[in-house]
Amino acid sequence: MLQVKDLKKTYRSGEKVVEAVKGISFSANPGEVFAMLGPNGAGKSTTIKSILGLVIPDSGEIKVNDIDVLKNRKKALRLMAAVLEGNRNVHWRLSVRENMIYFGGMRGLGGKRLKRRMEEVAELLGISDRMDQLAGKLSRGYQQRLAIAIALLPDTPVVLLDEPTLGLDIESSMEIRKVIRELANEEKLVLLSTHDMKLVEQTADRVMIINHGRVITLSGINEIMEMFKRRAYRIVFENGISNELKEKLSTFGKFSEDGGKVTLNVELKSADRIYDLFDMLKGEKPTISSIENEDIDFEEIFMKIVRGDKS
Ligand SMILES: Nc1ncnc2c1ncn2[C@@H]1O[C@H](COP(=O)(O)OP(=O)(O)OP(=O)(O)O)[C@@H](O)[C@H]1O
Ligand SMILES: [Mg+2]
Incomplete structure (x- = not known):
């Protein structure tokens, strides 16, 4: 469905060069x-923007359903919907309903089909009872729900x-986690970027740490999770141990x-250290x-992987 091959992007502004x-x-x-x-700064947003054709990579290949995003962006975009950081796809001066009509229209939706889809996504995101509220008056959480609802209007197979x-x-957050699982159950591909471990732990099928x-x-x-659990043990010594052994x-x-009672929280650098x-x-x-x-917990695992104590 989505293939990204050897994607590279360097930002240049004046003297500054960032290999993102x-x-x-x-x-x-x-x-x-x-x-x-x-x-922060790992390159997550750059990867997502490249997939959407919003950033032109230096090299690499991106295909959505075998359509090359770099060569055929318009066609590829019909298969994708996205909510980017800072969700700019919500107009604060419009109501929830007006936002959906406006942005749905931009994706070529209208009439009964749009109306039915609006009801579906509003229901899914739990915003059905807020359709006539001004988007700018919603809480941050509800604005994000609206942003996701808008992105889901065209019912694309890929959601970023x-x-x-x-x-x-x-x-x-809980509602959004639920929605993400729901989308996967509907056979969509959901690609998300985050540093929220809970979100990963509770929704992801696969994780790419960058x-x-x-x-x-x-x-x-x-x-x-397993990779790290296998190497972490808690050994409890009922009657304590000598200082000499403790040192070793x-x-x-x-x-x-x-x-x-003395407890040793063991972390093995490699699995066969257990014999030593x-x-x-x-x-x-x-x-x-x-x-x-x-x-x-996942957060700890993540920090370890990022620090590179994987071996
Ligand atoms: N338009 C830009 N011009 C110059 N540098 C940029 C630009 N956008 C991103 N960068 C730099 O590229 C690197 C990767 O940024 P990116 O936004 O992809 O990271 P991220 O993983 O999304 O981080 P965050 O968790 O902070 O959102 C960072 O060092 C960032 O400062
Ligand atoms: Mg980012």
């Missing part, structure tokens, strides 16, 4: 939520969302103490009351 995207490749499929995760939950209240314009990892959400084990992780750990334990044979897989 340094060769990003991926493909994404219908029915999938594909998340681009990365810190740049930071869809940035700065939103909890309720609107930093400094390069892909750091691309895999299924479960694989990413400190290369494996951090200790915490609670009464006589057991070798050390064998000497003193402290009483181990439990060894558990530690739950790491």
Whole structure:
């Protein structure tokens, strides 16, 4: 459905040269939520804008349903809808309804078809009871819902969302996460960019982590979580351990103490380091009351990958 091959983009303004995207490749499929995760300046928005033909890349290939975006932008755009950062597709002086009629019209929609689609998307985004309110008077969360509703009017198979939950209240974020899953269930491809881990954890099928314009990892959400869980354990020593052993084990992780109980939060740099750990334990044979897989949250995983402690 969407293929991006070796995308590169350098911004030049006067003396300043910024290599924003340094060769990003991926493909994404219908029915999938594909998340681009990365810190500020990673190149997420540049990638999305390139897909939409709003930014002309230096090199690379972008195809939507086999249509080349760079050569055939108009035709490709018929398959895509987007909400960019700062959602400029909402007119503050128009009501919710007027916004939909206006922007729907720009996408060639009108009459009964537009009316029916307006009802559908308003229902989906939970804004049916606000159709006559001025967009400028809505909360940030409801403005974002409206922006997404407008983008969904043409019912395109590809939906691009740049930071869809940035700065939103909890309720609107939740609603938007629900909508994103719903769109994937309707066999659309949703490509989103974010640094909101919760959004990724709860909606994404696959995650591409990018930093400094390069892909750091691309895999299924479960694989990413697993990859790190396997290497993080919590070992509880019932009756404490000697200072000598503690010193030796400190290369494996951090200790915490609670009464006589000592807990070691192990983080293995590679999976087979576990044998070295057991070798050390064998000497003193402290009483181990439990060894558990530690739950790491996604945010931590993300920070680790970005810092590069993946190996
Ligand atoms: N129009 C532009 N002119 C010059 N530099 C730009 C322009 N747009 C983006 N950049 C630079 O390119 C790099 C990538 O920017 P981009 O907006 O793609 O990152 P991002 O991942 O979307 O970041 P954020 O999380 O802050 O939105 C940054 O260093 C940014 O400053
Ligand atoms: Mg951005």
